[in-house]
Amino acid sequence: MKNFSGNVLFLDRSDINTDEIIPAKYLTEISKQALKPYLLEDIKLEGFNSQLDVKGKHVIITRVNFGCGSSREHAPWALEANNIHLVIAENFARIFRQNMFNCGMMAVELPDQTIDGIFKEFAGKETHLETDFENNAFIITADGHQQEISFSISDFDRALVMTGGWVDYADEKY
Amino acid sequence: MGKTIAEKIFDAHRVDHPEKDIHVIRLDAVFCHEITTPIAVNDLVSRGKDRVFDSDKIKVVIDHVSPAKDSKTAMQGKILREWAKRHKIRDFFDIGRNGVCHALFPEKGFVRPGYTVIMGDSHTCTHGAFGAFAAGVGTTDLEVGILKGVCAFRSPSTIKIDIIGRLPDGVFSKDVILFIIHRLGVNGATNKILEFTGPVVDAMSMESRMTLCNMAVEAGATSGICNPDMTTVEYLWEFIQNDHADKESALATFKSFHSDSDAQYDQVIEHDVSRREPMVTFGYKPDQVKPVKEMASTKVDQVYIGSCTNGRIEDLRVAAQVLKGKKISDSVRGIVSPATPKAFRQAMEEGILKTFMDSGFCVTNPTCGACLGMSNGVLAEGEVCASTTNRNFNGRMGRGGMVHLVSPATAAATAIAGFISNSGLYKGSP
Ligand code: SF4
Numbered sequence: 032m033k034n035f036s037g038n039v040l041f042l043d044r045s046d047i048n049t050d051e052i053i054p055a056k057y058l059t060e061i062s063k064q065a066l067k068p069y070l071l072e073d074i075k076l077e078g079f080n081s082q083l084d085v086k087g088k089h090v091i092i093t094r095v096n097f098g099c100g101s102s103r104e105h106a107p108w109a110l111e112a113n114n115i116h117l118v119i120a121e122n123f124a125r126i127f128r129q130n131m132f133n134c135g136m137m138a139v140e141l142p143d144q145t146i147d148g149i150f151k152e153f154a155g156k157e158t159h160l161e162t163d164f165e166n167n168a169f170i171i172t173a174d175g176h177q178q179e180i181s182f183s184i185s186d187f188d189r190a191l192v193m194t195g196g197w198v199d200y201a202d203e204k205y
Numbered sequence: 206m207g208k209t210i211a212e213k214i215f216d217a218h219r220v221d222h223p224e225k226d227i228h229v230i231r232l233d234a235v236f237c238h239e240i241t242t243p244i245a246v247n248d249l250v251s252r253g254k255d256r257v258f259d260s261d262k263i264k265v266v267i268d269h270v271s272p273a274k275d276s277k278t279a280m281q282g283k284i285l286r287e288w289a290k291r292h293k294i295r296d297f298f299d300i301g302r303n304g305v306c307h308a309l310f311p312e313k314g315f316v317r318p319g320y321t322v323i324m325g326d327s328h329t330c331t332h333g334a335f336g337a338f339a340a341g342v343g344t345t346d347l348e349v350g351i352l353k354g355v356c357a358f359r360s361p362s363t364i365k366i367d368i369i370g371r372l373p374d375g376v377f378s379k380d381v382i383l384f385i386i387h388r389l390g391v392n393g394a395t396n397k398i399l400e401f402t403g404p405v406v407d408a409m410s411m412e413s414r415m416t417l418c419n420m421a422v423e424a425g426a427t428s429g430i431c432n433p434d435m436t437t438v439e440y441l442w443e444f445i446q447n448d449h450a451d452k453e454s455a456l457a458t459f460k461s462f463h464s465d466s467d468a469q470y471d472q473v474i475e476h477d478v479s480r481r482e483p484m485v486t487f488g489y490k491p492d493q494v495k496p497v498k499e500m501a502s503t504k505v506d507q508v509y510i511g512s513c514t515n516g517r518i519e520d521l522r523v524a525a526q527v528l529k530g531k532k533i534s535d536s537v538r539g540i541v542s543p544a545t546p547k548a549f550r551q552a553m554e555e556g557i558l559k560t561f562m563d564s565g566f567c568v569t570n571p572t573c574g575a576c577l578g579m580s581n582g583v584l585a586e587g588e589v590c591a592s593t594t595n596r597n598f599n600g601r602m603g604r605g606g607m608v609h610l611v612s613p614a615t616a617a618a619t620a621i622a623g624f625i626s627n628s629g630l631y632k633g634s635p
Contacts, residue, residue: 046391046392046490048598050598050599050601051598051599054600054604055577055578055579055600055601056578056579056604058240058577058579059240059270059275059277059278059281059579060277061243061244061247061277061280061281061284062247063244073599073600073604075489075599095392096391096392096395096425099391099392099425100327100596100598101327101596102241102325102326102327102329102341102342102343103240103241103343104241104244104325104343104344104345107343122392122395124392124395124425125359125395125396125425125427126327126341126342126343127343129342129343129346129357130343130344130345130346133343133345133346134345185224185226185227186223186224187223187224187227187357190223196345197345197346197348197349197357198248198249198252198254198345198348198349198352199252201349201352201353201355202254202349202352202353204221205220205221205229205353205355
């Protein structure tokens with residue numbers, strides 16, 4: 032199972048599309064690691080610098096409809112190449128969400144008030160998130176302040192995370 | 206309780222139901238192209254699972270960057286070519302016989318009513334025009350599709366879009382779908398299927414229905430779908446004639462998939478097109494849509510006619526009708542890419558390519574190319590393009606470029622004017 036804990040990258044915008052996560056011109060790469068330097072290169076977000084701001088972050092927290100646009104799995108791979116295995120948002124585009132779990136990663140939805148609360152309390156601060164997968168909880172910490180938030184994922188998604196993804200799951204089962 | 210067409214297709218294909226909202230369905234076809242498939246192939250090889258579930262049900266094309274533009278795209282083509290050969294995949298379309306996947310595969314008769322289809326491409330929803338469940342998936346889903354012939358989906362909850370009224374002259378299915386996306390928003394249909402019904406859809410050609418379904422994903426939908434009718438049967442007849450006594454009996458078979466009158470929908474939206482006018486996008490999201498006349502002074506540097514949205518023969522005919530006897534503006538680069546060899550040949554035989562060339566357009570071979578900013582018409586920083594494609598995302602056709610999505614008629618009129626403009630085919634206020 033992958034690691035789902037680490038420092039948090041806050042992306043305070045909705046509708047961040049897959050072209051912003053990884054621009055189409057890098058789709059000619061045939062290895063996942065090659066995508067590493069280009070994550071979020073073209074994102075439209077005030078004050079954001081993909082060269083500086085991604086480093087050392089292993090969890091993304093964002094708003095609505097993250098990962099909309101093209102079906103490219105290069106988007107989760109670009110995250111994976113940067114050791115970001117968990118994205119938390121109000122909701123996701125369908126294909127992106129499925130791609131995350133298919134790769135044994137997590138795309139977790141939280142209610143809008145919860146996301147809003149997290150942004151108010153933690154955005155702009157050096158924030159750490161610890162995932163307690165067994166107990167369906169995130170523990171978020173910054174400046175000595177700590178908050179526990181419970182989440183839910185379906186049994187099917189849980190099984191994918193535990194087997195490491197859909198290829199092994201399906202090949203075994205069907 | 207009645208069922209929708211998508212529910213009936215799921216029922217006929219379900220192989221597992223691992224939890225309430227997840228259905229694993231059997232696939233009738235898996236489509237592949239050179240951008241998303243090589244990585245899937247490499248991954249399968251590295252897992253020691255270099256197998257295919259059924260080489261006859263896998264259809265492969267090199268279309269996104271064709272001819273290859275550099276060593277990397279050449280390598281993508283090479284991996285795909287060798288894989289197809291290794292697994293004896295007969296339906297493999299390389300340069301000279303290739304075209305944009307979602308235009309080419311329907312032309313070959315690879316999509317039938319009631320089918321289930323996946324591809325590692327978000328515009329796979331196009332094929333729903335034939336009454337199939339067709340969805341874009343990521344590479345891992347594609348891998349499993351190739352390996353096992355199955356895919357997992359959530360329950361097919363459907364939004365019915367009932368299109369009524371009479372489409373005014375000069376207003377096309379592209380304008381209708383742009384307006385519908387505007388109304389739904391870019392995630393208004395996430396995890397839903399858009400079922401297009403009503404007299405306007407019934408009167409549409411298969412090409413126009415494909416344009417409707419093609420852009421369903423721009424509202425977040427899993428797929429678009431139309432109920433198959435005689436237009437569907439006529440389009441497919443050359444491929445299905447041995448399976449059915451006559452067209453009527455083919456239609457009767459396909460009708461078994463039709464949505465029941467008491468089917469349950471997530472939402473039903475009635476959309477009267479009688480007052481619709483030509484539409485254009487203005488921002489970086491496909492739901493940012495305005496009437497063309499409100500954008501009429503916007504200068505453009507390039508006009509692109511092509512893609513899986515509007516590169517079919519019907520689209521080329523309309524554009525040529527607008528261009529006939531006219532020259533495009535000196536300040537505009539016009540590029541047309543017929544979506545398939547068949548469309549190219551037809552356009553040649555009908556004199557359409559000549560009309561394009563006489564007007565000052567460059568005619569390119571069938572490929573995705575400029576649509577995703579990879580070749581054949583990439584924009585420079587600060588440039589503006591009116592395009593018949595389906596995505597106006599930031600950087601889509603080249604970093605720092607702006608894309609305005611339009612119908613082929615509006616694209617042609619814009620090329621002539623040098624700024625966004627309504628075509629003479631539209632008789633409403635200019
Ligand atoms: S024409 Fe454009 S949208 Fe269609 S398949 Fe090709 S790249 Fe995708």
